[in-house]
Amino acid sequence: MVKVAIFDYGAGNIFSLKSSLEKNEAQVDIITNLEKIKNYSGLFLPGVGNFDPAIKSLNTSKVVFQDLIKNQIPVLGICLGMEMFFEKSEEGKLGGLGILDGEVILLPNKFKIPHMGWNNLQIKKPSVLLDGVKEGSWVYFVHSYRIKPKNEEIIMADSDYGINVPAVIENQTLFGTQFHPEKSSKVGSIMIKNFLRVCKK
Known part of the structure; x- marks a missing residue:
């Protein structure tokens, strides 16, 4: 069993994330200090909260987080969790983790914000996280911001919300989804299984 x-x-x-992981036979702990991450095979940054308070809670562990990336421990950032990978966000004043180059910007105000509900995926390239996920699969979003990576090669899938919203990113052992896989039924479960398979390696 992967921990x-x-x-x-x-x-x-x-x-709901913890429950989804346990249904996929993972042993899950909720932690508030990354110093203990050596005891685990993978890390989830969940998709709830606001940018500045979340960054503040991680800032004491920022160096540990960067070491974790260097040591290639798999990390899955969900929604806000993924947004924190980047250099900055229009949601807050603090800098992001800066693991990936780029920024996080507000969805255009001509759209209903937050974007909440089911949208389908447009798969751009083969992806570890999307292995077994069919083109056009529906996933569940709750967000007001979208990522704008400098390197668009990391975008594995996007979703059409009047504009293309990057929906899945991968960069070595760093993974991110703008949607919530734990709320995306069977499709989300496939992605969680795929991530846990990476953690087992």
């Missing part, structure tokens, strides 16, 4: 951790920003509402 993984969910980092808790203090925003709550992460138990």
